[in-house]
Amino acid sequence: MQVLLCLVCAFGLFGQFRQTPLPDIREDNGSVHPTTPAQNDLSLATKYLQRFYSFQADPTGRRRRSRPSFSSKLKDMQSFFGLNRTGTLNPETLLVMRTPRCGVSDVEDYSHRRGNRWRKNLITYGVGRYTSDLPVNTVDTLIALALDVWAKASPLTFLRSYSHQADIMVEFVSNEHGDSFPFDGPEGTLAHAFGPGEGIGGDVHFDEAEVWTAGPKGFDLYLVAAHEFGHALGLKHSQSPESVMYPKYKHRKTYNLLSSEDIININTLYGPRNKQPSPSSRFSWSYPSNPWYSGSYFPVPLKDMCNPDLTFDAVTTVGEAIFFFRDKYLWIKHNNQNDIKEGPISNFMPNIDRKIDAAYWVPQRSTAYLFNGTNFWTVKGSQVKCRAKNISSLGFPSWVQQIDAAVHIHKTVHTLFFTEHLYWRYNEHYKTMNDSSPRNISDDFPGINGPISAALYKDGSLHFFVGSDVYKYDFKQKEIIGADKTTSWLGC
Ligand SMILES: *[C@@H]1O[C@H](CO)[C@@H](O)[C@H](O)[C@H]1NC(C)=O
Ligand SMILES: *[C@@H]1O[C@H](CO)[C@@H](O)[C@H](O)[C@H]1NC(C)=O
Numbered sequence: 084m085q086v087l088l089c090l091v092c093a094f095g096l097f098g099q100f101r102q103t104p105l106p107d108i109r110e111d112n113g114s115v116h117p118t119t120p121a122q123n124d125l126s127l128a129t130k131y132l133q134r135f136y137s138f139q140a141d142p143t144g145r146r147r148r149s150r151p152s153f154s155s156k157l158k159d160m161q162s163f164f165g166l167n168r169t170g171t172l173n174p175e176t177l178l179v180m181r182t183p184r185c186g187v188s189d190v191e192d193y194s195h196r197r198g199n200r201w202r203k204n205l206i207t208y209g210v211g212r213y214t215s216d217l218p219v220n221t222v223d224t225l226i227a228l229a230l231d232v233w234a235k236a237s238p239l240t241f242l243r244s245y246s247h248q249a250d251i252m253v254e255f256v257s258n259e260h261g262d263s264f265p266f267d268g269p270e271g272t273l274a275h276a277f278g279p280g281e282g283i284g285g286d287v288h289f290d291e292a293e294v295w296t297a298g299p300k301g302f303d304l305y306l307v308a309a310h311e312f313g314h315a316l317g318l319k320h321s322q323s324p325e326s327v328m329y330p331k332y333k334h335r336k337t338y339n340l341l342s343s344e345d346i347i348n349i350n351t352l353y354g355p356r357n358k359q360p361s362p363s364s365r366f367s368w369s370y371p372s373n374p375w376y377s378g379s380y381f382p383v384p385l386k387d388m389c390n391p392d393l394t395f396d397a398v399t400t401v402g403e404a405i406f407f408f409r410d411k412y413l414w415i416k417h418n419n420q421n422d423i424k425e426g427p428i429s430n431f432m433p434n435i436d437r438k439i440d441a442a443y444w445v446p447q448r449s450t451a452y453l454f455n456g457t458n459f460w461t462v463k464g465s466q467v468k469c470r471a472k473n474i475s476s477l478g479f480p481s482w483v484q485q486i487d488a489a490v491h492i493h494k495t496v497h498t499l500f501f502t503e504h505l506y507w508r509y510n511e512h513y514k515t516m517n518d519s520s521p522r523n524i525s526d527d528f529p530g531i532n533g534p535i536s537a538a539l540y541k542d543g544s545l546h547f548f549v550g551s552d553v554y555k556y557d558f559k560q561k562e563i564i565g566a567d568k569t570t571s572w573l574g575c
C-alpha cells in the first residue's frame with residue numbers, strides 16, 4: 084500500500100494510536116471502575132484530538148516537553164472551530180466533538196509537501212462496494228454530480244471506469260476495512276479519503292453504518308461525497324463553515340456548492356477551468372515553486388471547435404465519454420456533462436505528445452488504443468503504457484504505414500481498421516487478423532467512400548467521419564441512415 088502525502092500525518096497518528104493505549108483515565112480506587120460521564124467526555128476528547136489534531140497521548144502519563152499538551156491541542160481545535168480558546172473541555176467544545184464529521188485530520192502534517200495533486204487532468208473513478216441504503220443508479224448519479232462540482236471549477240475531467248484500478252475508487256465499508264482507519268459505527272466519522280497518489284491514493288470510503296440519503300434526511304451522500312472528492316483531489320480542511328471542505332457535516336444548499344475559497348484552492352492546484360479563456364487570465368497564473376506547472380499544463384491556443392471545416396484525425400468512445408483528436412489536440416465530451424473539456428493530448432495523457440491517426444476503445448478491458456503511423460499505445464484508465472508497440476504485432480503487413488481510422492464493435496468483439504480504400508477486421512478475443520482482410524471498404528460499406536478520417540461505434544450504429552461530414556451507418560442493413568457535420572458532435 085502506498086503511503087500518501089495527504090494522509091501521512093494520519094498514518095503516523097494512527098500508528099501511534101494503535102500502539103499507544105489511551106491514558107488510563109479511571110480513578111484507581113481498587114474497585115471495579117464504572118466510567119462516569121466526565122470520563123467519557125475526556126476519553127472522547129482524547130480520541131478526537133489524537134485523530135484530528137495529531138495529539139500524542141503519553142503512555143506513561145507523564146508529559147514530555149517535546150510533545151504538545153492535551154490543552155494546547157484542545158486550543159488548536161477550539162480555534163479551528165471558532166470557539167473560545169480556553170484549553171478546557173467545555174460544553175461548546177464537546178458539542179462540536181460530538182458532531183458527525185469527516186475522518187481526515189484537520190492539521191497539516193509537518194512533512195506535507197505543497198502541491199499534492201494529480202499530474203494529469205483526466206481522472207478515472209469507479210465504485211466498488213455500494214451502499215444498501217440507496218439504489219445503485221442513485222449512488223452513481225450522486226457520485227457523478229459530486230465530481231461534477233469540481234469538474235465545473237477546474238480543467239479536470241472525471242471518467243467512469245468499471246475496473247477496480249480507477250484513480251478514485253469509491254467504497255462503502257464499515258468498521259475495519261483494511262486501511263488502518265476503521266470506521267466507528269453510526270455518526271462520528273462519516274467518511275474519509277486519501278490524497279492523490281497511486282494505489283489507495285484518491286480513494287474515498289464511506290461508513291456504511293451511516294444512513295445515506297439523496298436529500299436532507301440522514302446524511303446527504305452528495306454533500307459528503309463532494310467534500311471527500313475535495314480531499315481526493317488534494318484539498319485540506321477549511322475553517323470556514325461556508326467551504327465544502329469544512330470538516331463537520333452540515334446541511335447546505337446543493338447548488339453552487341463551492342465557496343470562493345474552494346474555487347481558489349482547486350484552481351491553485353489545477354488551474355482555472357479552460358472554457359472561454361482569456362489569454363490574460365491564463366498567463367496570470369504563475370507557480371514559481373512547482374515545476375510541473377510550467378510548460379504544457381495551461382496551453383494557450385484553443386482550437387476553434389465550431390469551425391464548419393473542422394475534421395478529426397480520430398474519434399473514440401472512452402467509457403462514457405467521447406474523445407475527439409485533431410493534431411495534438413483533444414476534446415472530451417462526457418455523456419453526463421454538458422461542457423466539453425479540451426486541451427493538448429499531453430494534458431490528459433502525459434506520455435502522448437503526438438498526432439493520433441486512429442483510436443478505439445475496448446470496454447471489456449477498459450483500454451483505449453491510440454495510433455500514430457506504425458506505432459500504437461495502450462491507455463488503461465489514464466495510465467499510458469510508456470512503450471509504443473508496432474502495428475505489425477496486430478498482423479498488419481509492413482506496407483501498411485498508417486491507419487486512418489479504427490473502431491471496436493463490442494457486440495461482435497471485432498475491431499475494424501481503415502486504411503485508404505481498404506479495411507481490416509481484427510478479432511480482439513483471439514487477437515488475430517481475419518484471413519480475408521483486407522477487403523475493399525466500398526464492397527462492404529456501400530455508400531462510404533474513403534478515406535475515412537475517424538470512426539465511432541455508439542448506440543448500436545457506426546459513425547464514419549469523412550472530411551467534415553459524419554455518416555451514421557447501419558452495418559446490418561449496410562446503408563447510411565443519417566448525416567451530420569462534425570461540429571454538431573461538439574454541440575456547435
Ligand atoms: C466566549 O466567551 C465569551 C465570554 O468570555 C462568551 O460571551 C461567549 O459566548 C463565548 N463564546 C463561545 C462560542 O463559547
Ligand atoms: C505521428 O505524429 C507526428 C508528430 O505529431 C506527426 O508529425 C505525424 O504526422 C504522425 N504520423 C502520422 C502518420 O500521422
Ligand SMILES: *[C@@H]1O[C@H](CO)[C@@H](O)[C@H](O)[C@H]1NC(C)=O
Pocket residue numbers: 457458473474475480481
Ligand atoms: C514496424 O514494423 C514494420 C515492419 O516490421 C517496420 O517497417 C516499421 O518501421 C516498424 N515501425 C517502427 C516505428 O518501428
Ligand SMILES: *[C@@H]1O[C@H](CO)[C@@H](O)[C@H](O)[C@H]1NC(C)=O
Pocket residue numbers: 508510517518519
Ligand atoms: C473472417 O470474416 C468473415 C466475414 O468477413 C467471417 O465470415 C469469417 O468467419 C471470419 N474468419 C475468422 C477466422 O474470424
Ligand SMILES: *[C@@H]1O[C@H](CO)[C@@H](O)[C@H](O)[C@H]1NC(C)=O
Pocket residue numbers: 521522523
Ligand atoms: C478493390 O476494388 C478495386 C476496384 O475498385 C479492385 O481492383 C481490387 O482488386 C479490390 N480489392 C480487393 C481486395 O477486393
Ligand SMILES: [Zn+2]
Pocket residue numbers: 185186187310311314320328329330
Ligand atoms: Zn474532510
Ligand SMILES: [Zn+2]
Pocket residue numbers: 260262264275288
Ligand atoms: Zn478507509
